[in-house]
Amino acid sequence: MFAARQASKSVFGAVQRRTFSATASNATKVAVLGAAGGIGQPLSLLLKLNPRVTELALYDIKGAPGVAADISHINTKSTVKGYEPSGAGIKECLTGAEIVLIPAGVPRKPGMTRDDLFNTNASIVRDLAKAAADACPEANILVIANPVNSTVPITAEVFKSKGVYNPKRLFGVTTLDVVRASRFISQLKSTDPATENITVVGGHSGATIVPLLSQAGYTLEGAERDEYIKRVQFGGDEVVQAKGGAGSATLSMAMAGARFAESLLKAAQGQSGVVEPTYVDSPLYKDQGVTYFASQVELGPNGVEKIHPVGEMSEFEQGLLEVCLKDLKSNIEKGEKWVKENMGN
Numbered sequence: 001m002f003a004a005r006q007a008s009k010s011v012f013g014a015v016q017r018r019t020f021s022a023t024a025s026n027a028t029k030v031a032v033l034g035a036a037g038g039i040g041q042p043l044s045l046l047l048k049l050n051p052r053v054t055e056l057a058l059y060d061i062k063g064a065p066g067v068a069a070d071i072s073h074i075n076t077k078s079t080v081k082g083y084e085p086s087g088a089g090i091k092e093c094l095t096g097a098e099i100v101l102i103p104a105g106v107p108r109k110p111g112m113t114r115d116d117l118f119n120t121n122a123s124i125v126r127d128l129a130k131a132a133a134d135a136c137p138e139a140n141i142l143v144i145a146n147p148v149n150s151t152v153p154i155t156a157e158v159f160k161s162k163g164v165y166n167p168k169r170l171f172g173v174t175t176l177d178v179v180r181a182s183r184f185i186s187q188l189k190s191t192d193p194a195t196e197n198i199t200v201v202g203g204h205s206g207a208t209i210v211p212l213l214s215q216a217g218y219t220l221e222g223a224e225r226d227e228y229i230k231r232v233q234f235g236g237d238e239v240v241q242a243k244g245g246a247g248s249a250t251l252s253m254a255m256a257g258a259r260f261a262e263s264l265l266k267a268a269q270g271q272s273g274v275v276e277p278t279y280v281d282s283p284l285y286k287d288q289g290v291t292y293f294a295s296q297v298e299l300g301p302n303g304v305e306k307i308h309p310v311g312e313m314s315e316f317e318q319g320l321l322e323v324c325l326k327d328l329k330s331n332i333e334k335g336e337k338w339v340k341e342n343m344g345n
């Protein structure tokens, strides 16, 4: 009863607009890599509260068994196990996983761009992608580690090198941009944030984040418009500065990651019409050399079901998109070039 009620209500409120009749009876293993970190811990907590998850596998280079022991006392049915590099390690953590979330990697400090994380996080994501390609090649891979614009192409190249790449199963998590865009417009318009769902397209850094307010029927002008766009594009910086060197968004990101995982699970368990914005291998701007792009994506049992076109845009939004595509292309090429030269063994 508890599970059925939770499943139809959704932890994330109005985001889930359709009713859902399936129960959480399917066995579903979800793995979190980087589970002891700022995002990893609250994300694991939210997944433990999700009745669709039956097995939670938590991996980190340090601290995951402690996080797992703590979370495992929560009185929901799923089992929880923590893994470290020694012992059973990452292979056992990943084997049988249907969803793998990757928040492993260093966060920004004030003054840094997401691209400044590239040198450290590229190799972390590459190595975790290799482990996933070996242990659970058919899992849905959800990349959170920044710079997402580049770490997703890196993951794709690793899967391709092992002959197991399925573009329908690889997602850059850009949900936080939509969460922010929706919250910030609700503050300006005094609306209920739970009823806002602003489409955000492009990628996940600065000018590559393109909110399409016009599609929600909103028109902002002048300074108000510029401030709104800047706040959505640089919402991450707002948190980085407020945390003063102690990291970047963790709690709101955990919510966004859990929302995306929940949407994938709902779609996998048979619900139709589940649409989330996400950064995927996309045909939309391939003719301009932009091979990955975030737009509204319908999810299904096989992962990506349908990539929706970007749709109508104002002239101003069209201008934002042009800047986005230029940056995105170079972020993608950087990731692909690096991983081809640094594939390792």
Ligand SMILES: NC(=O)C1=CN([C@@H]2O[C@H](COP(=O)(O)OP(=O)(O)OC[C@H]3O[C@@H](n4cnc5c(N)ncnc54)[C@H](O)[C@@H]3O)[C@@H](O)[C@H]2O)C=CC1
Residues within 6 Å of the ligand: 033, 034, 035, 036, 037, 038, 039, 040, 059, 060, 061, 062, 103, 104, 105, 106, 107, 108, 117, 121, 124, 127, 128, 143, 144, 145, 146, 147, 148, 173, 174, 175, 176, 177, 204, 247, 248, 249, 250, 253
């Ligand atoms: N996609 C998005 O919207 C967002 C992405 N991020 C990104 O998420 C990443 C993580 O952020 P936080 O959790 O705040 O950082 P954190 O430093 O608090 O946690 C990262 C965790 O990853 C672990 N780790 C490092 N290397 C590992 C490896 N090889 N295998 C397994 N675990 C490993 C660390 O031990 C640590 O526990 C950062 O790159 C950050 O920029 C942050 C917010 C939003």
Ligand SMILES: O=C([O-])CC(=O)C(=O)O
Residues within 6 Å of the ligand: 107, 108, 114, 146, 176, 235, 236, 237, 239, 240, 248, 249
């Ligand atoms: O800003 C950062 O570095 C973390 C992030 O991606 C976000 O909060 O959107």
